[in-house]
Amino acid sequence: MSTIPANESTIEWKNWNAEIPATLMFVVQDGKILLIEKLTGIGQGKINGPGGKIDPGENALQAIVRECQEELHITPHSPVKMGELHFAMSDIPDIHCHVFMSNTFDGEPTSTREANPLWTALDAIPYDKMWEDDRHWLPQMLDGQLFNGRFEFDGEKVVWMEVCFGDSAKALWIENA
Numbered sequence: 001m002s003t004i005p006a007n008e009s010t011i012e013w014k015n016w017n018a019e020i021p022a023t024l025m026f027v028v029q030d031g032k033i034l035l036i037e038k039l040t041g042i043g044q045g046k047i048n049g050p051g052g053k054i055d056p057g058e059n060a061l062q063a064i065v066r067e068c069q070e071e072l073h074i075t076p077h078s079p080v081k082m083g084e085l086h087f088a089m090s091d092i093p094d095i096h097c098h099v100f101m102s103n104t105f106d107g108e109p110t111s112t113r114e115a116n117p118l119w120t121a122l123d124a125i126p127y128d129k130m131w132e133d134d135r136h137w138l139p140q141m142l143d144g145q146l147f148n149g150r151f152e153f154d155g156e157k158v159v160w161m162e163v164c165f166g167d168s169a170k171a172l173w174i175e176n177a
């Protein structure tokens with residue numbers, strides 16, 4: 001488990017519930033990861049994986065497939081859930097995010113109103129242009145580790161975090177979609 005900083009979180013995590021259920025997808029193929037430049041929504045202007053909010057009546061898997069189709073015109077094959085992220089935010093509603101990986105997909109990654117695709121070498125992921133939490137779980141996820149992360153943000157800065165990896169992380173997931 002990794003935590004920063006040494007101080008306690010101001011969040012009462014036991015009773016914490018996010019307002020926004022969301023998803024992220026990381027497609028990895030031939031030593032590259034398919035990222036996006038996000039053009040709309042939460043995190044506009046940042047580099048991230050494709051993804052977005054879960055619509056009413058959808059589960060996380062259905063949502064991530066739909067978001068990849070909408071944002072990049074691709075359909076990932078057999079997405080595998082790798083982690084859950086819990087974001088307590090200071091200035092926007094709190095977010096609970098399901099993170100998936102896939103190695104194959106149908107379609108050609110295409111720029112849309114919502115995103116520009118960015119095939120990126122695995123050793124050149126631009127963490128400085130991504131949400132600050134990503135550097136604390138994405139490298140381990142790319143090594144095949146399941147994870148569960150809780151992050152408290154002040155604006156765009158992480159002020160507290162706790163990230164677990166492996167089977168003990170999966171036991172903390174709220175949903176096993």
Ligand SMILES: COc1nc(N)nc2c1ncn2[C@H]1C[C@H](O)[C@@H](COP(=O)(O)OP(=O)(O)OP(=O)(O)O)O1
Pocket residue numbers: 022023024040041042043048050051052053054087095097131132133134153
């Ligand atoms: C706070 O830290 C975050 N880190 C990371 N890595 N990703 C995040 C963070 N906060 C939000 N996200 C991701 C989760 C989702 O994929 C998107 C947010 O969803 P978005 O606002 O893009 O939702 P859409 O349904 O696509 O957009 P509309 O509601 O505008 O249709 O960001």
